[in-house]
Amino acid sequence: MNDTTRPALPDRLSTNPKSPFHQIECLQHDIGIRINGKERFDVDEYCVSEGWVKVPAGKTRDRHGRPLLVQVKGQVEVFYKD
Numbered sequence: 906m907n908d909t910t911r912p913a914l915p916d917r918l919s920t921n922p923k924s925p926f927h928q929i930e931c932l933q934h935d936i937g938i939r940i941n942g943k944e945r946f947d948v949d950e951y952c953v954s955e956g957w958v959k960v961p962a963g964k965t966r967d968r969h970g971r972p973l974l975v976q977v978k979g980q981v982e983v984f985y986k987d
Contacts, residue, residue, distance in 0.1 A: 911934050911985055912928075912930050912931055914931060914936070914983050914984075914985070915928060915931065916952065916953050916954050917950070917951065917952040917953070917954075917955075918931060918932070918936075918950065918951060918983075919949065919950040920932065920949050920950065921949065921950070921971075924950065926950065934985055935985065935986040936983060936984070936985060936986065937983070937984045937985070937986045938951055938958060938981065938982070938983050939981070939982040939983075939984075940958050940977055940979045940980070940981055940982075941979035941980055942980075945958060945960065947960050947961060948960055949961065949972070949974055950974070951981055951983060952981070953981045953982075953983060956978055956979060956980060956981055957976050957977060957978045957979075957981065958976070958977050958981060959974040959975065959976050959977075960974065960975055960977060961973065961974060961975075962974065962975045
């Protein structure tokens with residue numbers, strides 16, 4: 906895939922379609938996320954400038970059936986996988 910066809914990764918991105926930070930054009934590509942040097946595969950939302958990611962808290966669900974999210978803080982790096 907050519908890098909010119911990929912949009913620039915935003916500062917904040919969410920996989921939840923109801924979120925104002927949901928951008929489908931970015932999510933159509935494979936995105937990698939590292940927090941504190943360790944790659945995470947279960948990230949639901951991230952913010953690079955504030956330094957946090959939101960990940961599911963095990964199998965716990967909220968009253969609407971969505972996964973309960975926990976915020977993990979640290980140095981966040983996002984990149985497109987090849």
